[in-house]
Amino acid sequence: KLEKIWLIIGVGTLVVFLTIIGVGAFAHGNEPPSDLTILDPQKVDETPPFNEPGLKKIGENEYELILIAQAFSFFPNDVKIPKGATVHIKVTSKDVVHGLQIVGTNVNMMVTPGHVNSLTYSFKEPGNYLILCNEYCGVGHQAMSTTIEVT
Ligand code: CUA
Numbered sequence: 001k002l003e004k005i006w007l008i009i010g011v012g013t014l015v016v017f018l019t020i021i022g023v024g025a026f027a028h029g030n031e032p033p034s035d036l037t038i039l040d041p042q043k044v045d046e047t048p049p050f051n052e053p054g055l056k057k058i059g060e061n062e063y064e065l066i067l068i069a070q071a072f073s074f075f076p077n078d079v080k081i082p083k084g085a086t087v088h089i090k091v092t093s094k095d096v097v098h099g100l101q102i103v104g105t106n107v108n109m110m111v112t113p114g115h116v117n118s119l120t121y122s123f124k125e126p127g128n129y130l131i132l133c134n135e136y137c138g139v140g141h142q143a144m145s146t147t148i149e150v151t
Contacts, residue, residue: 038114038115063081069100080149082150087121089118089121097135099134100132123150131146131148
């Protein structure tokens, strides 16, 4: 009888620990793709909105920023964004898993092939912002970056 109680306590404790570890790993890792739209990584260039990458005005002080990650760069690489504008970032990968981190902001996305990840951000300060890949994606990973200009 007593053994059974200890067994239950043991298993219960294990479940609690595993849950804590699982939740912790999830909370501290990258956000999973927020939009699980499936698209063919081979056909990114012809799939809207990625057939027209770059900044697109969609409303009063509101823009859509379409980005494509590919080993080992981001496209396009000459983006200029008005300060304070609401920017809906949409990104996908043409090959492997990349990361998209904008230094100095809380923008940190996982970029997986076949998925569209999206996030809305507003740049309050003008300047040049560095976009880095923060998921190891191959030999050129360290060099995978670009800048966007906020004016
Ligand atoms: Cu792309 Cu690391």
